[in-house]
Amino acid sequence: xxxxxxxxxxxxxxxxxxxxxAHARNLSPIVPRASIAGRALVAxxxxxxxxxxxxxxxxxxxxxxxxxxxxxxxxEITIQVRPQGGRDIERDVAAATEAMRAQPGIxxxxxxxxDESAKLLEPWLGSGLSLDELPVPRxxxxxxxxxxxxxxxxxxxxxxxxxxxxxxxxxxAWIERMRSMTGATVLAGIGILALVIIxxxxxxxxxxxxxxxxxxxIVEVLHFVGAGDRYIAxxxxxxxLRLGLExxxxxxxxxxLGFGFSESIAGWFSGTPVGDQFAALLGTFSLRASGYxxxxxxxxxxxxxxxWASRRTLFATLDDID
Amino acid sequence: xxxxxxxxxxxxxxPEILRDLSFxxxxxxxxxxxxxxxxxxxSLLKLLFLSLRPTRGLVNLFGQDVSLLGKDEIADLRKRxxxxxQDFRLLDHMTTYENVALPFxxxxxxxxxxxxxxxxxxxxxxxxxxxxxxxxxxxxxxxQRAAIARAVISRPQLLLADEPTGNVDPTLGRRLLxxxxxxxxxxxxxxxxxxxxxxxxxxxARRLVLHQGRLHIYE
Numbered sequence: 325x326x327x328x329x330x331x332x333x334x335x336x337x338x339x340x341x342x343x344x345x346a347h348a349r350n351l352s353p354i355v356p357r358a359s360i361a362g363r364a365l366v367a368x369x370x371x372x373x374x375x376x377x378x379x380x381x382x383x384x385x386x387x388x389x390x391x392x393x394x395x396x397x398x399x400e401i402t403i404q405v406r407p408q409g410g411r412d413i414e415r416d417v418a419a420a421t422e423a424m425r426a427q428p429g430i431x432x433x434x435x436x437x438x439d440e441s442a443k444l445l446e447p448w449l450g451s452g453l454s455l456d457e458l459p460v461p462r463x464x465x466x467x468x469x470x471x472x473x474x475x476x477x478x479x480x481x482x483x484x485x486x487x488x489x490x491x492x493x494x495x496x497a498w499i500e501r502m503r504s505m506t507g508a509t510v511l512a513g514i515g516i517l518a519l520v521i522i523x524x525x526x527x528x529x530x531x532x533x534x535x536x537x538x539x540x541x542i543v544e545v546l547h548f549v550g551a552g553d554r555y556i557a558x559x560x561x562x563x564x565l566r567l568g569l570e571x572x573x574x575x576x577x578x579x580x581l582g583f584g585f586s587e588s589i590a591g592w593f594s595g596t597p598v599g600d601q602f603a604a605l606l607g608t609f610s611l612r613a614s615g616y617x618x619x620x621x622x623x624x625x626x627x628x629x630x631x632w633a634s635r636r637t638l639f640a641t642l643d644d645i646d
Numbered sequence: 647x648x649x650x651x652x653x654x655x656x657x658x659x660x661p662e663i664l665r666d667l668s669f670x671x672x673x674x675x676x677x678x679x680x681x682x683x684x685x686x687x688x689s690l691l692k693l694l695f696l697s698l699r700p701t702r703g704l705v706n707l708f709g710q711d712v713s714l715l716g717k718d719e720i721a722d723l724r725k726r727x728x729x730x731x732q733d734f735r736l737l738d739h740m741t742t743y744e745n746v747a748l749p750f751x752x753x754x755x756x757x758x759x760x761x762x763x764x765x766x767x768x769x770x771x772x773x774x775x776x777x778x779x780x781x782x783x784x785x786x787x788x789x790q791r792a793a794i795a796r797a798v799i800s801r802p803q804l805l806l807a808d809e810p811t812g813n814v815d816p817t818l819g820r821r822l823l824x825x826x827x828x829x830x831x832x833x834x835x836x837x838x839x840x841x842x843x844x845x846x847x848x849x850x851a852r853r854l855v856l857h858q859g860r861l862h863i864y865e
Contacts, residue, residue: 351747351757356739545735548695549796550725551752552718642717 355542355563361535362567365630368531369571370578372524373626377579377619379520383513384615390506401430401479403464406489416487417462423486424466427479432467524626529633532564536637543641553642560638561631568630569623576623583611583619647673647804647835648694653703655689664689665859667703671837673803676830678846679839681856687839688732690856691806694837695729696720708803725753728797728834730807734789736781742792743768743777749800760799767795770825772818786813794822798829805829807838811845823848 356362403420407413417435424433436444441462480492539560546556587610593599611619648671655664663686671677679687692698693705696712705712707723715723728749736745743764744751750760768777771791781789790813797805805826811819823845830836837854840846846853853864 351751352740352744354737354751541735542737545737545748546752547721548724548729548731548735549749549752550721550727552721554718555752 353563354546354559355539357563359535359538361538365528365531365535365564365567366571366574368527369568369626369630370575372520372527373572373575373623374579375575376517376520376524376622376626377576378582379513379517380618380622381579381583381611381615383510383517384611384618386506386513387510388612388615390502390510399468399470400495401466401468402493402495403466403483404461404491404493405464405487406461406491407459408489411489413462413489416489417464419486420483420490421464423482424464424479427482429469429472430466431469433464434466435464436462438462525629525633528568528626528630529636532630532633533637535564535567536560536634536641540641543638547642553639556642557635557638561635564634565627565631568627571630572623572627575626576619580616580619583615586610647671647675647708649704649706650693651704651706653693653700653705655686655693655698656701662701663859664693664700664856667861669854669861669863671804671835673835674830674833675852676827676836676849677838677852677854679837679854679856680841680846682841685856686859687856688808690861691729691808691837691839694804694806695727696723725749725800726803728800728802728805730790730793730797730805730810732808732812734781734793736784736789736792736796738781741778741780742773742784742788745781745792746795746799748796753800764795764799767799771795771822787815787818790814791818791822794825798825798834801829801832802834805834805836807836809840809842810838811840811842816844819845820848 401424403424405413405416405420421433421435424430441460444463445460476492476494483490483492543556543560546559648669650667650669653664653667654662656662667690679690681687689698693700694707696707696715699713708726710719710723712720712723736742737748740748746768747757747760747764750764751757765774765777768774771794773788773791773795776784776788779788781792784792790810794807794810797807807826810826811822814822819842826836826838827849838845855862855864
């Protein structure tokens with residue numbers, strides 16, 4: 325009998341032939357979904373994604389807040405008019421204000437009134453303060469058009485010509501100090517993020533290798549039944565990508581929820597010294613939409629690393645079997 | 647179908663365990679491979695299944711020199727070979743039905759196209775009632791039958807079986823031998839490695855006897 329006779333049943337059961345089920349069976353996946361190694365891998369990916377997301381989110385928060393208040397403060401110029409015997413401080417303030425308004429590039433000039441100046445000193449000197457009794461300087465805040473470069477030397481000479489007791493402060497030295505501080509904070513954050521990402525890649529790769537080792541018998545059996553490397557690799561790639569995405573969604577989702585709630589959490593601490601300091605440094609604690617997108621992309625990237633590590637390990641296993 | 651010429655095999659730097667093997671396995675033929683324990687029967691089966699490469703000599707399978715084949719070509723050749731190993735190699739997370747149907751699944755066939763065939767074969771090997779059982783709860787004999795069913799289900803052109811009746815009672819052993827004979831009649835070349843004389847006496851077939859690394863053929 326030749327192989328052309330392939331339609332003939334291999335075995336003839338006669339009256340023993342079973343009734344076939346009417347519907348198709350739900351076949352188990354070739355790579356089992358739930359296994360101890362698989363669950364451990366999901367946990368590792370979730371934890372590492374969470375840590376990486378928290379670091380990335382914090383770096384983004386600090387960076388965004390620093391840029392925001394640097395641009396705010398950078399475009400601000402303060403004029404201080406000191407009281408001097410024989411001079412009318414109100415007139416000096418008005419003259420300095422006019423001189424500032426005449427300066428091109430200045431979009432807003434706001435002299436602080438007596439009451440407002442008293443309010444500024446309230447935390448130190450208490451309420452009900454009369455500035456007439458104290459030689460307190462008066463403040464004028466001017467705002468420059470963002471992006472314009474002011475000729476500060478000319479500005480200074482004009483203001484002092486109008487009001488000899490006035491001095492102009494553009495906060496440059498202070499901004500430089502703050503810039504270097506926030507720069508160092510962001511740089512440290514990026515350094516920590518890089519370390520977390522490297523640790524993520526290493527730990528996920530090792531966890532994937534462990535999970536792959538547990539699946540070696542499956543690879544061998546698939547090999548025995550004639551499955552090609554590409555077929556086996558696709559099955560495992562999909563499986564590990566799913567595990568990685570599961571871990572990424574858990575870890576990244578938890579971090580996103582954390583940032584989502586951080587605004588209200590920060591609200592609980594507002595008014596306390598710690599809360600105020602954090603608010604000054606990190607603003608409202610809320611990530612922008614682009615920040616959430618970055619965290620989502622990072623989670624997908626970590627899932628892709630998981631799948632890539634599984635593929636590499638799989639091909640090493642296949643070479644080993646061969 | 648299979649041609650070995652002066653094939654030798656050694657593991658690492660150890661002694662040569664298979665020496666100067668030269669034989670042919672014609673298409674549609676049936677043979678027992680026998681010899682004392684440790685004679686190299688399993689190693690020879692692995693050479694035939696392309697799990698091992700010979701350290702010397704020529705192995706030609708289905709008209710192709712296996713030393714020249716790439717990985718994909720070897721995988722394609724393996725689809726034409728069925729193998730039953732002593733340790734069964736069933737997947738524990740799959741039911742008996744799914745294990746037996748695995749070769750069809752790897753071929754990309756739809757489940758409805760092979761369901762009847764798989765169920766018939768499972769009935770034949772006495773596993774009709776154990777179709778939905780997972781391998782860890784099967785007995786040794788049941789696992790062996792499931793492994794045999796998986797090896798023969800896709801009607802390979804060459805079937806290699808390593809002690810296929812080692813864990814079953816004589817009645818079932820005879821039934822399994824009938825299955826191999828049926829498969830052979832439908833065109834499959836069969837090589838059964840065994841040292842069960844009773845099994846070999848039940849069917850008049852060519853015997854390949856391995857002794858001290860050398861092969862003696864009794865037609």
